[in-house]
Every structure is written in C-alpha cells, then in structure tokens.
Amino acid sequence: ASRMKQNRRSKNDTAEKIQKVRSMWAQIVETLTSLTKEKEVVDSVLADCANPRVLDGTDVVLSVPALLTHMVESNKYGFCTGNLYEGGKLNFLTVIQLLNEALMTLRDEHCPCELKTPDRIEDLVTSYKSVLHSCESLCEKQQHCEPNVQSVSREQETWESKWKMVLGQCPSNLIFQDGLVSSVHFI
Incomplete structure (x- = not known):
C-alpha cells in the first residue's frame, strides 16, 4: 500500500514538473517573439539612418x-x-x-529666484530677527512668572500652617469633610 502511494506521489510530482517546464518554455517563446519584433523595429530605424x-x-x-x-x-x-x-x-x-x-x-x-536679490535677503533676515527677539522676550516673561508661582505656593503653605495651628487642621480639609453641613440646622 505504501509503494502505491509513493508511485502516485512520484507520478504527481513528475506531472507537476512537466507542467512547470511547459509554462517556462511558453514564457521563453513569448520573450523571444517580443525580442524579434523589437529587433525588426531597430533594424528598420538603422536601415533608414545614413550613418548607423x-x-x-x-x-x-x-x-x-x-x-x-x-x-x-x-x-x-x-x-x-x-x-x-x-x-x-x-x-x-x-x-x-x-x-x-x-x-x-x-x-x-x-x-529668477526671489532669494537672489539682496533686498529680499535683508527683508528675510530682518523678519527672522524680529521673530527671534519676540521668542526671547516670551522666554524672559516665562522665567519671571516661575518665581511668582513658587512664592504663591510658599505663601499658601504658610497660610495653611497658621490655620492648622489655630484650628488643629487645614481649612481646606474642613470644607471637604462629611458631616459638617449636616450638623447645621436651618430654622
């Protein structure tokens, strides 16, 4: 039984190989035919040319x-x-x-390119300098704002520590505690 399977496989393999060879041969014939046509075109051009x-x-x-x-x-x-x-x-x-x-x-x-004229180059340099200057001024403003933020946070810390000494806890914690509002009765 195993020999019969091997014989079938070998016959199938042989048939596949034959089919591959036939398709490759068909491609070769097609390529040669197209090259023959191209050669005829080139030959006709060269035949008309006085000096090939x-x-x-x-x-x-x-x-x-x-x-x-x-x-x-x-x-x-x-x-x-x-x-x-x-x-x-x-x-x-x-x-x-x-x-x-x-x-x-x-x-x-x-x-002519616009950049080739000296006036155009000077205008571009001037505009780029003004943009650079405005960027530098924005950086300076940002640097001045950073210390203010730090001083505000220090002031808030001192304020919270003073209230904590008086009340025993931070006032912001009093606001968020549950039960304080419910103990108040309105008449």
Missing part, C-alpha cells in the same frame, strides 16, 4: 557653448563629472549632466 555608427557615439562632435562651459567649471558643487569623450566615444552620462545644467541655467534666467 552615430548610435554608439563614435565620430560625434559635440560643441558646448562657452557660457555653459564657464558655469560648469565654476560650479562649486561639481554636478558634472567626467569628460565628454572617453575612448573616442561620447560619454552619455556627462552629456545628460550638461543638459541638466543647461536647463537649470535656462530656468534661472527666465524665473
């Missing part, structure tokens, strides 16, 4: 305007790193960094 070597960056001459060169070289943060050409081929990472720098320069020319 342009796509890899060889023999491409790129001229960078002097203003952009100056801005990149004077940039203290060093966003653009590397040479435009490495091994006779165009370095696309550096080209993208140059394009980003050019776009930021264009943005700054058309939409």
